[in-house]
Amino acid sequence: MDESTIICKCEEINLAEIESAIQSGAHTFDDIKRITRCGMGPCQAKICSSLVREIISQSLEVSLSEIGLPRMRMPLKPTRIAALAGKETSSSVVSVFAESAPKEGDES
Amino acid sequence: MKTDLFIIGGGPAGLHAASVAATYGIETMIVDESFSLGGQLRQQTQQLRNLPKSFKTQTGTALAKQMIEKLRQLDVTKLVKHTMIGTYQDGRIGVTDGHRTIPISANKIIVATGAAEEACAFPGWTLPGVMTVGAAQILLNREYVRPGKNALILGSNNFALQVAKQLAEGGVNVKGIIENKERMEGNETETIDQLQKIGVPLYFNSTIQRAFGREKVEKVILNHGHKALEMDVDLICIGKGLSPILEPFEILDCHFTYEQALGGWLPVYSLSMQTSNPSVYVAGNAAGITDMGAILLTAEIAAVSIAESLECVNNADADKTRKLLWQELEQIESESFKRTFQARANVVKRFQEETDLSQVNGQ
The missing domain is CATH 3.50.50.60 (FAD/NAD(P)-binding domain)
Incomplete structure (x- = not known):
């Protein structure tokens, strides 16, 4: 790998950007994500997660078992807003995003 | 929608768990994001080695066909082209077909999401x-x-x-x-x-x-x-190996552990394949990367254990079946990679330690 090798394909983040985030104090995947947008594209870190954790492990000389997983949030897969909102007034957008209980009549 | 058992993933583990559970009389629903069931078996044209005793040696594609055919004769609801995208606060699972999101309430859940390639x-x-x-x-x-x-x-x-x-x-x-x-x-x-x-x-x-x-x-x-x-x-x-697909476990509040020989991070689970969330079970490669025989056996263990907790089989019979399945699992995994079974034993031990600890703290 060289400095310009892409690590996160979706957001086009290269090795240099990830290493500089680590030098600024990042030591988890989520730190790097917040600094660089790495892992925030359509695949939601499914491809780069292990690559980035490997880089952290090597740069900081810590074992992979000490580097946690990225936080996984809802919706777990790219989902159209319309699919979450539904057509009825009883909106499940509230349910899924705010993680609140669905209203009566949501079930179909 | 309502069901006793909800299975996430229609690959070999999900399909086998569904057919075992439905045979015990459990009302079962299986969801897969693809347009057809079978998962990665659909392109495994090679003969599968080391299958459990109850399966004859066959190709992956033939095995997928056989298992899908078996489900046709059982009370199993199949949701293809549906994806689990989250959970509601009341525990119901949100599944989408791309047009709308459907809440599903289930007594028990098996996560059989399989593995992703590195x-x-x-x-x-x-x-x-x-x-x-x-x-x-x-x-x-x-x-x-x-x-x-x-x-x-x-x-x-x-x-x-x-x-x-x-x-x-x-x-x-x-x-x-x-x-x-x-x-x-x-x-x-x-x-x-x-x-x-x-x-x-x-x-x-x-x-x-x-x-x-x-x-x-x-x-x-x-x-x-x-x-x-x-x-x-x-x-x-x-071809750099596989790692378990974990997204649903975090949403379902399951604890994780790390075992290199099983593909890295994975949920902790008991001898019943039960995770730290008592209504959530795990089967197949999601419970650690292994070969096809072990994928099918872990699915069967999860299904039998759920049948036990839903009182479709008595404890003594479930125990006996589970013991035999674990013996076969040890045998199959020791034949291919011994480290895999040892790592699996570590995961179960950690589950036990966590349970003991929470009991001590609770007293």
Whole structure:
């Protein structure tokens, strides 16, 4: 790998950007994500997660078992807003995003 | 919608768990994001070795057909092209078909999401023509498309070797298999012999320095020992192993642990394949990367244990069945990779420690 090798394909983040985030104090995947947008594209870190954790492990000389997983949030897969909102007034957008209980009549 | 058992993932583990559970009389629903059931079995055209005693030796594609056919005769609701995207606060699961989101309430859940392939970054890895071995196998066996003319395989685990062989048999010129260690990772002698017969060269202590090409891969430079080797290839298949797919576990509040031999992070689980969330069970590669026999056995253990907790089978019978299944699991995993079963035992031990600790704290 060289400095310009892409690590996160979706957001086009290269090795240099990830290493500089680590030098600024990042030591988890989520730190790097917040600094660089790495892992925030359509695949939601499914491809780069292990690559980035490997880089952290090597740069900081810590074992992979000490580097946690990225936080996984809802919706777990790219989902159209319309699919979450539904057509009825009883909106499940509230349910899924705010993680609140669905209203009566949501079930179909 | 309501069901007793909700299974996430319609691959080998999900399908087998569904048929065992439904045979116990459990109302079962299975969801898969693809348009058809079968998961990765759909392109496994090779004979599967080391299947449990209750299965005859067969190809993956035949096994998928057999299991889907079995479900047809049982009370199992199948939701294909539906994806689990989250949970509601009241515990119901949100599943979408792309147009709307459907809440599903279930007594018990089996997460059988399987595994994802690991990537490998090198300069040029984002060029078209670089793909995982699994992607190449789908193109070849499911779409009947040759993914390239001249291929290089990166990695020498059993799956990478199997795909290398299938590509060669499908008319692709496999110019080499490269491995960064000094020996082969895979141990299936039959596949290794066949690759030797075809004349596929193996490069140990080797890595990819760089892949080049205008718009797609045309050339690759290898670091082979102390030398640099140049090769004209239009296909690079990355076979760097698998890791469990974990997204649903975090949403379902399951605790994780780390075991290198099982593919890295995975949920902790008990001898019943129950996770730290008592209504959530795990089966198949999501419970640690293993071979097909063990995938089917873990699914059966989860299904039997759920039948026990829903009182469809008494404790004594469930215990007896579970014990036999674990014995067979140990036997199958010890035949292929001993480390896998040892790592699995560690996961179960950690579950037990967590449970003991929470009981002490609770008192």
